[in-house]
Amino acid sequence: MNSPKIIKSSTEKTIVVPLLVVATILAGMLSPMQSAVNGQVGKQLGDGNASAVVSFGSxxxxxxxxxxxxxxxxxxxxxxxxxIVSHRIPWWNWIAGCCGAMVVFSEGASASILGVATFQTTLISGMVISGLMCDRLGIGVPVKQPFNFPRILGAVLAIVATVLVVLPSWQAPKVIALAILPFLAGLLAGWQPAGNSAVAQETGSMLVSxxxxxxxxxxxxxAALLVRILMGQLTFNLPSAWWMYLGGPLGLLSIALMALLVRGLGLLLLGLASTAGQLIGSVLIDWLIPQLGNEVYFVTILGALVALIGAGIAMIPSANKHVAVDELENHQV
Structure with a gap:
């Protein structure tokens, strides 16, 4: 016979988890909002590098x-x-910020042209493939994870999603070339969490990391922007609208919310819900804000769904492995 305490705990979990999932989806929408802001800054300044400096600076x-x-x-x-001088952790952990720089640079350079939905889908697709490679090589995970059918299928679906979202622009080589930027940024971003986590453990603070x-x-x-200014390649002016300085704070808010929500959801649900939020938010932004000048096509929505499915399939084996490792560590303690 179940005790009242167990029944109450089960009921609370049934109610709380869906609420946390909804909260994570909403938090995931902050990422496309950041892309939209940085994309508009890049459009106004006419330079992705300048836009990224404004975002990182704020x-x-x-x-x-x-x-x-x-x-x-x-x-x-x-x-x-x-x-850093002590070399207690590999040197590359200290330069993980390069990955974030690539993501923000690609936002300023391409998000306003590609559209937020296309940008986010290609970014997430790159991150899915990068995550699988990092797991395979043992970067940022305690146990190397070999390729298997679900993981390979997830990577294939990520590539299919990227092809789908760029199909409407297939006859425009410039747009296709720009779509490569967020995909490459996603590939690089796979090892950024591992580097940031190592720095956090070394310094004792995630805030410091x-x-x-x-x-x-x-x-x-x-530094890149300063060199270009000194060479006379461009002139730099600060954005005119206050909301154009929200790119950095939006990214920070997203990080903070994910750090809180992961405690109640775990890595698998958090990853799926945040990815869903990113893709849903991307489509909604392009659809509800026509002033951005981005059209939402059927294949764009289809590509976003395929990316979400691919991410889900690729995450499941990783989640099972992390659960096994966590249980082992708990028993050892």
Whole structure:
């Protein structure tokens, strides 16, 4: 006979989990909102590099305020130079911010032309393939995961999704070339969480890791922009509208919400719900804001659905493996 406590716990879980899934879907919509903002900044400034500097700069300001407000995080951040010199973690973990720089650069350079739905679908497709490769090589995971049918199928569906969303622009080589940017950014972004996680463990703070991530990205993009300005290739002007500075804060809010929601959902549900939110939000933005000038085609929606299915199929084996590892660690403790 089930005790009232067990029944109550089961009932609460039945009610809470769907609510958390809905919350994660809504949080996932922040990513296409960020892409839309950065895309419009890139359109106004006429340069993806300049747009990325604005986005990283606004995010870095927010993180600097958060870090400087606490003595513990100031101390942890100040320890970074010594930790880099000590080589306790591989050097590439410290430059994971390059991946975020590529993603934000591609947003400014291509999101306004491709449309948010096409941009997000190609980005997610690249991330699915990158995630499978990182799992196979053991990057950021405790156990290497071999390729199997579901994982290969997920990667194939990711490629199919990318082809579908660019089909309406197949006769426009410039658009196809731009679609390569978010796909490559997605491929690079697969190992960024592993690098950020390693830095967080080394410094003892995820906030410090995120701040360092923004510093690396801003430093690389800012240096490139400065060189181009000095060479006379472009002139840089700050965006005129206040909302154009929300790209960085939107990305930070998304990271914070995901960190909170993962505790109640786990990696699998969080990944699926956030991916669904990204794709649903992308289509809605292109559809409900015609001022952006992006048309939503049937194949765009179909490509988004295929990307979601591919991501789901690719995640399932990983989730099972992570569960097994977590259970093993719990028993050892």
């Amino acid at each position: 995010g870095l300001v927010v993180m600097a305020i958060i870090i400087l407000a606490r003595q513990s995080t100031r101390r942890q951040f100040a320890s970074i130079p010594k930790k 995120i701040t360092w991530n923004f510093i690396v990205g801003f430093g690389i993009l800012g």
